[in-house]
Amino acid sequence: MxxxxxxxxxxxxxxxxxxxxxxxxxxxxxxxxxxxxxxxxxxxxxxxxxxxxxxxxxxxxxxxxxxxxxxxxxxxxxxxxxxxxxxxxxxxxxxxxxxxxxxxxxxxxxxxxxxxxxxxxxxxxxEIAEADFYVGSYSIGDRTRAFLKVQDGCDYKCTYCTIPLARGISRSDELENVLKNASEISKQNIKEIVLTGVNIGDYGKGEFGNKKHEHTFLELVQELDKVEGIERLRISSIEPNLLKNETIEFVSKSRTFVPHFHIPLQSGSNDILKLMKRRYQREVYTERVNKIREVMPHACIGVDVIVGFPGETDEHFLETYHFLNDMDISYLHVFTYSERDNTEAAAMEGVVPGNVRAKRSKMMRGLSVKKRRAFYESQLGTNRTVLFESENKEGYIHGFTENYVKVKTPWNPELVNTLHDINLTKIDEDGSVRMEFLNVEV
The missing domain is CATH 3.40.50.2300 (Response regulator)
Structure with missing residues (x-):
């Protein structure tokens, strides 16, 4: 040895x-x-x-x-x-x-x-064209959650993105293998699985460039919901045009899928979405958010947005800002556009100066803080379930509710990797939420 x-x-x-x-x-x-x-x-x-x-x-x-x-x-x-x-x-x-x-x-x-x-x-x-086979993966490094890969590669041609060049065509794991991996994870005393991939809503395309979908993303979700021993399943980022109403409705009634969606928008301007070669217009995004709110009013909705894309004028930026400000979303992931070699956008006209990109990014990040605060405030007084993580941060243990509210309570090692029913009481100075346990002595 x-x-x-x-x-x-x-x-x-x-x-x-x-x-x-x-x-x-x-x-x-x-x-x-x-x-x-x-x-x-x-x-x-x-x-x-x-x-x-x-x-x-x-x-x-x-x-x-x-x-x-x-x-x-x-x-x-x-x-x-x-x-x-x-x-x-x-x-x-x-x-x-x-x-x-x-x-x-x-x-x-x-x-x-x-x-x-x-x-x-x-x-x-x-040559990236050779990346036409699929290797299944999952991570179990963190005791509380695992990332389960269900799909790889992307067939979209977004003008700013290098992922298709780096990962190849869209291809998926076989449903049986995903279920086997999920079952293996559940036996490791891991309470939450996060589904991951490059474009997971495109799930179902086989290997070797076979464009026929063997299964749909909805079927994947329905089958995973039946796997024994999993407490929580979370969908990571999913394209708005691929997040179907049937999936949203299924999640709202599901045993294990949590009310949390992360949906890339990238821009709230249809002009810019067109330049980006995104496969939807902003109206589709509005429909998705409205549908989620209709069946899961308490759901957490995260948004990806890119600022400073070539051709984005002040008017385009403000269009995006107001679009998101008016929408009932919960937080933003803000990306400042950066030129990448071998992408269409790198050769586009209307380059936005670096200082303007930085200013727009700061404004968007400020909006994200406001949105998260408003979402957390809307959840105060409600009863939720929290999964505690493993770190002792300055005498506190943190965890996330099913709808992704970050909570804290004084450190207690016995809470690590356990689920508890709680009531959300007040927002702390650091932005996380204080809580009280329900029907349990801890």
Whole structure:
């Protein structure tokens, strides 16, 4: 046992990356590696990269430097989206030994010989058209929730996005396999599963570019709701044009699916949506939100929005701002547009100056704070169920209600990874909500 090597992982980007990191880690453990925290000295460091924001690119170099500080003789491998898009760039970073693209990342063990450092980063990356097979993944690092991958890739051609270039065509896991993975997760005493993918509403397309949907997203949701041992299921981001009324209605009556939706809008201006090549207009978005509110008035609705897209005038921005201000949504994820190589938007006219992008982003973030506060206020006095997390933060334990209200109560280790019925009492200075337990002595 002494000669087992230690491997540490660092994940940049989305929930999907976290699920895939976990799968790669389990594969390496089967090959004789012991997983340790990234803060520890390891024989190999694996960095799962992201290509969505400029910041993720910069972060990669910082993470490599951190690994080299911990052990300058360690083997460093870069995998994931940025590794697929810019393999030579990553390979040139000082300290990087191996770069694996979209199809190779799950075969990491096959590319490791003796963990001795390379003079130059070795690159194995495919033409993205070859990424036509599906590898199922789920993460179980966090004791309270798991990210379950159900779909990968995207067939949409949004003009700002590199994901199709980094992950390939839309393809899905087989329904039986998703249910098997969900069942495995439920046996690990994990209370919540978050469904994840690149475009999960497109669930059902098979491998090898088969565009026929074997199953629909609604059928996936209906079958997962029957899996024994799962307390909560949460849908991560889903496109407004793919979130059907039948799905919303099913979630409202479901045993396990929680009333929380995250629906990308990107812009509240139809002119800008057209430039972005989004597959809906703002009216569709309004319909979706109204439908959710009709059947689940207490649901949490999160929104992605991009500010500073080429061609976005002050009038377009204010159109988006007022559209969201008037809508009954709960919070925003605000992205400041950044140019990405090989995207249509990078060559568009009407470039918005950086200082204007920053100003718009600040305004949108302010709106998000206001919206979240209003949503939390609307929930005060209601009874909810909270799932407590595992961290002791300054003497408090935090958790989330089914409709994604963040609550806090004095630290008690016995509460970790447990569900409790509570009443929401008041909003604390830090923005989270105080609570009282119902019918239980804690």
């Amino acid at each position: 002494e000669n087992r090597k230690k491997v540490a992982f660092y994940t940049l980007g989305c929930k999907l990356n976290f699920s895939e990191t976990s799968t790669i880690a389990r594969n390496l453990q089967d090959e004789g590696f012991d997983r340790v925290d990234f803060e520890e000295v390891a024989d190999m460091y694996v960095i799962n990269t992201c290509s969505v924001t400029e910041n993720a690119d910069k972060q990669f170099k910082q993470v490599v430097r951190k690994a080299m500080k911990l052990n300058d003789k360690a083997f460093v491998a870069a995998v994931g989206c940025y590794a697929q898009l810019k393999p030579e760039e990553l390979a040139a970073v000082d300290g990087v030994d191996l770069v694996l693209g979209a199809t190779e990342k799950f075969k990491l063990a096959d590319y490791i010989n003796d963990l001795s450092k390379n003079d130059f980063g070795e690159v194995h990356s495919c």
